Amino acid sequence: xYRRVLLSATAALALTGGFAAAQDEPTKVGFVFVGPIGDGGxxxxxxxxxLAVEEEYGDAVETVFQESVPEGADAERVLTQMALSGADxxxxxxxxxxxxxxxxxxxxxxxxxxxxxxxxxAPNVSTYSARFYEGRAVQGxxxxxxxxxxxxxxxxxxxxxxxxxxxxxxxLAAKAVNPDVQxxxxxxxxxxxxxxxxxxxxxxxxxxADVILQHTDSTAPxxxxxxxxxxxxxxxxxxxxxxxxxxxxxxxxxxWAPYYIERVGDVMDGSWxxxxxxxxxxxxxxxxxxxxDAVPDDVREEAMALRDAISAGETHxxxxxINRQDGTEWLAEGETADDETLLGMxxxxxxxxxxxxx
Amino acid sequence: MGLSTISPTLLVASLxxxxxxxxxxxxxxxxxxxxxxxxxxxxxxxxxxxxxxxxAAVGTGSPALGFVAxxxxxxxLALVFGFLTQILLSNQVATGLALTLFGLGLSSLLGQGYSxxxxxxxxxxxxxxxxxxxxxxxxVFGHDWIVYLSLALTxxxxxxxxxxxxxxxxxxxxxxxxxxxxxxxxxxAIRLCAIAFGGACAGLGGAYLSLVRVPQWTEGMTAGAxxxxxxxxxxxxxxxxxxxxxxxxxxxxxxxxxxxxxxxVAFPVEYLSMSPYLVTIAVLVLxxxxxxxxxxxAPACLGKPFHASQ
Numbered sequence: 116x117y118r119r120v121l122l123s124a125t126a127a128l129a130l131t132g133g134f135a136a137a138q139d140e141p142t143k144v145g146f147v148f149v150g151p152i153g154d155g156g157x158x159x160x161x162x163x164x165x166l167a168v169e170e171e172y173g174d175a176v177e178t179v180f181q182e183s184v185p186e187g188a189d190a191e192r193v194l195t196q197m198a199l200s201g202a203d204x205x206x207x208x209x210x211x212x213x214x215x216x217x218x219x220x221x222x223x224x225x226x227x228x229x230x231x232x233x234x235x236x237a238p239n240v241s242t243y244s245a246r247f248y249e250g251r252a253v254q255g256x257x258x259x260x261x262x263x264x265x266x267x268x269x270x271x272x273x274x275x276x277x278x279x280x281x282x283x284x285x286x287l288a289a290k291a292v293n294p295d296v297q298x299x300x301x302x303x304x305x306x307x308x309x310x311x312x313x314x315x316x317x318x319x320x321x322x323x324a325d326v327i328l329q330h331t332d333s334t335a336p337x338x339x340x341x342x343x344x345x346x347x348x349x350x351x352x353x354x355x356x357x358x359x360x361x362x363x364x365x366x367x368x369x370x371w372a373p374y375y376i377e378r379v380g381d382v383m384d385g386s387w388x389x390x391x392x393x394x395x396x397x398x399x400x401x402x403x404x405x406x407x408d409a410v411p412d413d414v415r416e417e418a419m420a421l422r423d424a425i426s427a428g429e430t431h432x433x434x435x436x437i438n439r440q441d442g443t444e445w446l447a448e449g450e451t452a453d454d455e456t457l458l459g460m461x462x463x464x465x466x467x468x469x470x471x472x473x
Numbered sequence: 474m475g476l477s478t479i480s481p482t483l484l485v486a487s488l489x490x491x492x493x494x495x496x497x498x499x500x501x502x503x504x505x506x507x508x509x510x511x512x513x514x515x516x517x518x519x520x521x522x523x524x525x526x527x528x529a530a531v532g533t534g535s536p537a538l539g540f541v542a543x544x545x546x547x548x549x550l551a552l553v554f555g556f557l558t559q560i561l562l563s564n565q566v567a568t569g570l571a572l573t574l575f576g577l578g579l580s581s582l583l584g585q586g587y588s589x590x591x592x593x594x595x596x597x598x599x600x601x602x603x604x605x606x607x608x609x610x611x612x613v614f615g616h617d618w619i620v621y622l623s624l625a626l627t628x629x630x631x632x633x634x635x636x637x638x639x640x641x642x643x644x645x646x647x648x649x650x651x652x653x654x655x656x657x658x659x660x661x662a663i664r665l666c667a668i669a670f671g672g673a674c675a676g677l678g679g680a681y682l683s684l685v686r687v688p689q690w691t692e693g694m695t696a697g698a699x700x701x702x703x704x705x706x707x708x709x710x711x712x713x714x715x716x717x718x719x720x721x722x723x724x725x726x727x728x729x730x731x732x733x734x735x736x737x738v739a740f741p742v743e744y745l746s747m748s749p750y751l752v753t754i755a756v757l758v759l760x761x762x763x764x765x766x767x768x769x770x771a772p773a774c775l776g777k778p779f780h781a782s783q
Contacts, residue, residue, distance in 0.1 A: 151692035153581060153588050183693060268735065301734040308696040311727070313687045314491055318731040321483040334589070338689045341591070357589035469737050 142383050144168060145202035146180035147193055149209035150307040156332035157352040161208045164371035171376045186211025194219040198226045204382045210275050216240060227387050229378060232277050234458055236389050243374060246395030248284035249425045250367035252432035253403055253418050254349045255288030257365060258326040259296050260414045261347055268319030269300045270312060270329040270336055274471045276460045278330050283464045284432045285328055290466055299324060302472055309335035320346055337363055354404040366404030373399065396426040438465035478736045485612045489620055490686055492724025494678040496623050498702035499716045500630055501674025506706055507634060508667035509647035509774035513569030514554055515675050516699025517576020522547040522676025523683040524580040527592055527690045536595040540680050547676020548669040550576060555668040559661045562778050587690040595685050619681050631713035643667060647772035650779040660779050708756050710770040722752060
């Protein structure tokens with residue numbers, strides 16, 4: 116009896132499904148997020164871009180998302196599920212989804228994949244990332260000018276090229292304006308763990324850091340700095356304006372919406388092709404959040420000038436002479452880093468102490 | 474740079490703060506498990522306590538009311554678990570896991586409007602001139618009242634479980650519910666009380682995260698603290714002081730590894746990051762090597778369903 120009801124219900128569903136498919140079926144777009152959409156940072160901005168896609172295309176698009184998906188085998192399961200449920204395009208928004216994305220993409224050649232911040236592509240897998248290091252250079256300049264203890268704390272997440280690049284870029288910019296500056300890097304080995312991030316910020320502040328840079332996704336370090344009083348921070352991935360003007364004095368904002376809208380459009384009109392994009396301040400994927408009143412006018416102008424110069428292509432955050440940490444030459448006088456080295460960056464520049472964990 | 478930049482005073486003080494949420498949650502779970510109930514929903518009750526406490530503190534401007542609301546919400550959620558497992562006799566493991574998932578979802582729903590808001594500060598307890606003493610001034614007399622509450626609770630639970638008649642009854646229910654029932658003890662009622670108490674403690678622990686330690690509301694902010702609390706109860710072999718040691722050890726290693734990194738000590742980070750878990754495993758192995766389940770001190774009826782008809 117029950118089985119019969121179940122069968123007929125399934126059949127009815129299949130029929131209506133088939134009917135709907137025969138009509139104008141919306142393009143289904145999936146999103147896989149590494150943290151909760153309310154993290155106030157990285158995942159929050161990806162979700163804002165998802166909402167922008169919905170707004171842009173209305174009924175022609177249907178989006179699905181799953182949040183807090185662990186990087187690794189679980190991601191593969193989630194991706195397979197999304198592909199099976201009829202997604203036409205799937206955005207995987209964290210570095211650790213790289214191999215799962217490639218694996219699942221092989222099994223679903225008709226589904227398009229967009230992987231953020233990775234370097235592996237396939238005929239149906241594109242990669243996209245933002246040149247966050249351009250924003251890091253601007254932060255580094257402000258940090259170098261603002262610090263009084265000359266100790267800058269840096270909460271790093273995982274030892275991957277993107278994070279190492281950020282540390283190097285901000286250090287070089289800080290050092291350029293303040294030769295005495297010293298960076299203390301703490302590896303949290305997490306993208307999102309507010310309590311741990313708060314503890315890391317506290318440890319750095321306890322040891323005399325008066326500027327905290329973060330490459331983790333929550334606003335917990337901002338709260339720890341606010342508690343300490345005379346410590347400044349920068350919004351990471353999202354503006355985090357609720358902590359302005361102090362401790363948050365500026366921010367790097369990831370602006371994914373234009374890219375997501377463009378790529379969903381490409382899938383709709385059939386022009387989607389695999390590509391690798393790496394957009395920066397110039398293309399608008401990286402934005403510098405408003406520099407607050409806590410920063411003196413001359414520093415603000417200097418920071419804006421650096422931002423504009425990077426945007427115009429006049430300045431590159433990695434311009435020689437730069438040595439590697441061990442003293443060997445990386446870039447000669449006037450030479451700028453090529454994208455390939457930057458994408459695989461696994462070394463500190465000279466002046467940074469400590470080792471990058473393996 | 475080096476070890477000299479680490480201040481022992483600040484290290485111990487931040488260790489105590491880092492350990493308090495798991496200490497509170499683990500104390501609650503200790504009482505629950507001593508009554509013979511395995512509630513795996515600690516994480517869910519913690520995070521529900523975190524948002525309810527946060528919302529109440531922001532709404533009323535009083536952190537104390539926030540903690541009361543957190544305890545109440547944790548207890549309420551725990552009683553859902555209690556109703557399902559004690560009255561309807563559902564599977565405790567499955568129900569506990571479901572409670573965690575439910576708590577995570579419920580909290581992100583309740584927390585929609587609360588991200589980016591700063592809660593009213595929880596003041597440090599004022600000990601007058603005592604707080605100015607070197608070292609002890611900060612470590613012993615420099616905390617907020619929840620830290621002292623958690624320490625008092627440890628002593629109280631130790632006294633309750635080992636020295637009071639009510640505690641003996643609770644343990645009897647946990648060790649052999651059929652014998653306890655035959656002696657006329659109200660097994661289900663006692664367990665429901667224990668479950669509600671455990672939920673209240675977990676809620677307090679969660680609120681300590683959102684109101685003091687972090688202090689802000691972020692979705693999923695407990696990030697596994699509830700599971701650590703569960704492990705600590707086993708680590709402590711179901712004893713109150715053991716829970717305190719376990720929680721402080723865990724908090725201590727976590728804080729120490731971040732401080733060592735910040736000080737630039739050349740020691741591989743991976744080892745430091747895994748060290749709290751390694752210590753837990755090592756202690757578990759050492760304890761279980763003694764002689765089986767009895768030496769571990771697990772209540773004999775832990776996780777077993779009870780119905781008066783049996």
